[in-house]
Amino acid sequence: MSKVLTIAKWELIEKLKSKEFIxxxxxxxxxxxxxxxxxxxxxxxxxxxxxxxxILDETRLYQKPLSDKLGEYKLPDGQPRYVTLNLFNENExxxxxxxxxxxxxxxxxxxxYIYIRSVDKDTTTIEFMNKAMGNFNDLRRFxxxxxxxxxxxxxxxxxxxxxxxxxxxxxxxxxSVKINDKGEEEKINFQSQFFSSLIFVMMLFxxxxxxxxxxxxxxVEEKSNRLxxxxxxxxxxxxxxxxxxxxxxxxxxxxxxxxxxxxxxxAGPALLIFASFQNILWVLLIFGLGxxxxxxxxxxxxxxxxxxxxxxxxTGYLSMILVIPIVILLPIIQNPxxxxxxxxxxxxxxxxxVMLVRLNIAxxxxxxxxxxVLILLASSYITIRISAKIFRIGILSYGKMPNLKExxxxxxxxx
Numbered sequence: 001m002s003k004v005l006t007i008a009k010w011e012l013i014e015k016l017k018s019k020e021f022i023x024x025x026x027x028x029x030x031x032x033x034x035x036x037x038x039x040x041x042x043x044x045x046x047x048x049x050x051x052x053x054x055i056l057d058e059t060r061l062y063q064k065p066l067s068d069k070l071g072e073y074k075l076p077d078g079q080p081r082y083v084t085l086n087l088f089n090e091n092e093x094x095x096x097x098x099x100x101x102x103x104x105x106x107x108x109x110x111x112x113y114i115y116i117r118s119v120d121k122d123t124t125t126i127e128f129m130n131k132a133m134g135n136f137n138d139l140r141r142f143x144x145x146x147x148x149x150x151x152x153x154x155x156x157x158x159x160x161x162x163x164x165x166x167x168x169x170x171x172x173x174x175x176s177v178k179i180n181d182k183g184e185e186e187k188i189n190f191q192s193q194f195f196s197s198l199i200f201v202m203m204l205f206x207x208x209x210x211x212x213x214x215x216x217x218x219x220v221e222e223k224s225n226r227l228x229x230x231x232x233x234x235x236x237x238x239x240x241x242x243x244x245x246x247x248x249x250x251x252x253x254x255x256x257x258x259x260x261x262x263x264x265x266x267a268g269p270a271l272l273i274f275a276s277f278q279n280i281l282w283v284l285l286i287f288g289l290g291x292x293x294x295x296x297x298x299x300x301x302x303x304x305x306x307x308x309x310x311x312x313x314x315t316g317y318l319s320m321i322l323v324i325p326i327v328i329l330l331p332i333i334q335n336p337x338x339x340x341x342x343x344x345x346x347x348x349x350x351x352x353x354v355m356l357v358r359l360n361i362a363x364x365x366x367x368x369x370x371x372x373v374l375i376l377l378a379s380s381y382i383t384i385r386i387s388a389k390i391f392r393i394g395i396l397s398y399g400k401m402p403n404l405k406e407x408x409x410x411x412x413x414x415x
Contacts, residue, residue: 015248020214053112054087065153204353240391289376299391303387328344
């Protein structure tokens with residue numbers, strides 16, 4: 001046991017002193033925040049400048065009311081958000097007017113123009129023409145303004161009470177309320193649940209990839225400079241394996257503590273809104289078992305690679321599996337009890353990340369949690385046993401990577 005602790009201490013100190021660890025310790029939280037928060041901030045951010053918007057209305061019905069509606073939108077400083085220009089001319093053909101309007105966009109004289117035309121008596125189409133897809137907020141405002149103007153026009157022609165129409169068309173917002181195991185109601189903040197789930201899964205992803213990648217690179221380096229032969233001469237392969245896993249586990253614990261302190265420093269009380277803290281013990285248990293399972297895989301795989309290129313290739317394949325829960329995160333949040341989610345909860349490679357998401361968004365039955373923990377424990381034990389046999393021979397094997405037949409021989413060999 002003393003040799004295991006000595007190896008773990010050496011592995012921990014070496015990694016703590018590495019530039020890769022120091023950079024990753026700071027850069028990883030930045031990447032996680034960037035992936036989870038930055039896209040929504042960029043989508044919500046708008047220009048604080050007045051936009052010139054043309055209106056080309058072939059129907060001659062909507063130009064004035066649409067212009068009035070758009071004039072109601074203001075910038076923070078009180079200026080109009082949109083200045084509208086009437087691009088229609090009854091003496092010119094619509095195709096000629098469109099060509100002129102397109103040139104106005106190309107020369108940046110206008111931001112874009114709203115093109116309105118009638119397909120038939122009962123069908124009117126509206127399009128926004130510009131150089132790019134357009135800001136989603138702008139498109140929503142154009143659409144709402146046109147529909148409001150159209151409704152008001154129809155109401156006036158039918159001589160219907162406008163207050164009655166306003167009451168009938170008023171939308172009531174639906175809010176989602178979760179009932180917990182105690183039968184109590186809990187308001188659901190979709191945004192906070194989505195991002196907190198994403199953060200937990202990405203934390204697991206980055207930690208496993210950093211730790212596994214570091215382990216594989218360490219083994220490749222030690223094999224390439226023959227240092228591994230010196231280490232093995234003074235300890236058993238199992239001592240080396242357990243020492244490396246223990247050292248890296250301690251390293252990850254330090255990372256998590258530092259990241260938690262950073263999160264508390266920046267977010268403070270806001271962290272308490274995350275529902276996952278209600279299941280923090282289960283979260284930590286599954287997080288730890290998931291980490292142990294994947295690290296045991298990296299140990300076995302790392303012992304059979306001999307070059308940095310082989311290490312990157314193997315790490316890439318494993319990362320593709322870890323990305324699966326991130327890809328299907330939204331469907332999991334919307335329906336955590338669907339069959340696919342339950343199946344993924346019981347597949348060892350996806351158990352940890354999927355269960356972390358389920359714990360964060362729904363009341364997971366105790367039996368499901370118990371089964372997931374047992375699966376991770378059994379999978380980790382089996383994987384460690386297999387990895388230990390591969391590790392015992394692989395760390396002293398050089399040349400090309402062994403094929404499946406050779407690996408089976410290693411597994412069947414006696415200690």
